[in-house]
Amino acid sequence: MAEAISHSVRVPVPQQQAAEEGSPSLVSYVLPVYNEVEGIRRFHEELTAVVATRPEFRYEFVYVNDGSVDGSLGILRDLAKNDSRVHVVDFARNFGHQIAITAGLDHAAGDAVIIMDTDLQDPPRVSLELIDAWLSGAEIVSARRRTRQDSRFKRFTAHGYYRLLRHCAEVDIPVDTGDFRLLDRRAAEELRGFRERSRFIRGMVASMGFQQAEVLFDRDERVAGETKYPMRKMLRLAADGVTSFSTVPLRLITRIGFVSLALALLGIVYAVALRVFLPEVTVSGWTMLMVAMLFLGGVQMLSLGVIGSYVGRIYNEVQQRPLYIVRKVIRYDQD
DSSP states (O other), rough: OOOOOOOOOOOOOHHHHHHHHHHHOEEEEEESSSTTTHHHHHHHHHHHHHHHTOOOOOEEEEEEESSSSSSSHHHHHHHHHOTTEEEEEEEEEOOOOOHHHHHHHHHHHSEEEOOOOSSSOOOOHHHHHHHHHHHHHEEEEEEEHHHHHHHHHHHHHHHHHHHHHHHHOOSSOOTTTTEEEEHHHHHHHHHHHHOOOOOOHHHHHHHHEEEEEEEEEEEOOSSOOOOOOHHHHHHHHHHHHHHHHHOHHHHHHHHHHHHHHHOOOOOOOOHHHHHHOOOOOOOHHHHHHHHHHHHHHHHHHHHHHHHHHHHHHHHHHHHEEEEEEEEEEOOOOOO
């Protein structure tokens, strides 16, 4: 497992490094795959056609099979047999999209590493624009979605979530930006040192600093299959983003507690005043009692749920289990 290199080590820029090693810079593509049997071959054809227009670089394609059960592994194996640049990291089971990206980064050896999905919603041609920005000096280049071909509900919720997260997070996370990005070798090495289990990679990248740039692009429709991020997984990823880079929910609990205490004190003053000054109109107070109990009970349950989310993250971390288990790495060298 690669460790983050010391800040005291001088890392050469890509052009210098290539000159010192006497070979062109290597660009690695990290490509998570989960049940993409219908579109993976077409994706690879388009990607290889795009990179063929830039022969001044060497390329490797690190496909991570995230426990696919639809025959995707067979296609990936065939791609590796016919293209020596293809490496296939085959998981023992499904570990999730963010973990698959992590495994790809662990196995990528490039001077630059490009992370992108294989459903062709992230157009391969845009990756060349990321490379150009990297050559201009950027160490991290994010692909920002100018438009996206999704349902109106998904566009609305994504728009609101990214802006809410940016407002709450303790780091500046770019809006309308997924995991499609390029990392310089140094940035990739640093990111490999982030080993928490509940991963929100776009937040981790934002927290590292470095010289960052953006490339605007229009996100296409999925060419085949169905989305691998249903509502349940999207909500889990959203929760990971908030709890990984913000303590706002915990601070909100404190504020709600103070508001509840203030309302309770007002209720006590009101009840005592009625009892002292208007004893003849005092009733049993059943309605007020029920409202107060239900309100305080709801606040307590909500607070326990938020605290439980953070405690659950602590529980997962202290177990120190491996992030992923690789069944095999498939690679066919030219020789």
